[in-house]
Amino acid sequence: MVQKNKTKIYFWIKLDENFFKNLAIKNLRRTVSGGDSLVLIYQQMLLSSLPNNGVIYYEGTLQDVAQEIALNLDEKLDDIKLTIDYFQKAGLLQIGDDGSAEMLQVPMLIGQETNWNKYKREKKLEKFQPTSNQVPTEIDIEKEKEIEIEKEIDTDSLFDNYFQIFSEFTKGTKPQPRIDAMHEFSALLPEQRDKALIGANNYVTWYRNSGNDIKYSKNAAVFLKDMIFFDYQEVPEDKSGYDPELGF
Structure with missing residues (x-):
């Protein structure tokens, strides 16, 4: 029987070279206790929102989206709440009427490729491994x-x-x-x-x-x-x- 599987789409974040120079990020790391951890949580949230073009949907399983994010990311609820609160005030995140979290930076940072292109890219990397003494x-x-x-x-x-x-x-x-x-x-x-x-x-x-x-x-x-x-x-x-x- 013919297999009718369609191409999978893989998403990624194109992290800007000025990401850590962003005033919101710099301020969080310098002035908030555990700020580096909150930046890491923010990046995890960016990644988890990719399939939905920057939105982490509130599924209604738990009390709010913060609890669902904490469970999905295996992070402490208090840290998730701090992250959401901080980046809301910084204008980089907003909670919608349906309780979902919208990561406002994602549409500008998102990239994607098909599994076919992913395969080709990986093959190119294999072809030009340093151990092969071949440099393009x-x-x-x-x-x-x-x-x-x-x-x-x-x-x-x-x-x-x-x-x-x-x-x-x-x-x-x-x-x-x-x-x-x-x-x-x-x-x-x-x-x-x-x-x-x-x-x-x-x-x-x-x-x-x-x-x-x-x-x-x-x-x-x-x-x-x-x-x-x-x-x-x-x-x-x-x-x-x-x-x-x-x-x-």
Whole structure:
């Protein structure tokens, strides 16, 4: 059976070189007892908020978000409360009406990569380990950049071809969600993108031959999100059992 796992997204904080020069951080470390520990807690909170773009949601399991953070980070509740109180006053954190904590610096510091890019990056690090006596030259680095640019261009070209299949298919009947489709397409592994293009062509061919109303067809984003393209690596021969609500 074909595995339909999608790409995982890994997040990280791009710590600014002036992070420890920030007046709020410097003041906390110099004037508050245990300030260094509170800075560390603040950094842990930044990291834990990454998957939600800077928000630590209050789940309602405990009395407040401070208690939930203390439990999740294995830190003392008093230290968590001190951290929240300090960074609230510093304008770097706020508690929303729903009790969630919003880390206001995160949107400016956040970075992300897919598991495919993570794998490639780790492979590059393995390739240029100091023990191998191989150090990348400027030419090597430029070549790597050129390869990455070419891959990005290839991806954009593939998506344009993919999206055109659906947009032409439903032209004048219903619009296609380009942005959502682009997001889903970018989340696919490289080999899955080729399959998505094949699947789109076969799906549209089959649908046109089926005589079913186009308005019931899957759009370009859902076709990727639900991994439907795996079922259309060949044009289906059997047209029976078609469900207009499902679109296949």
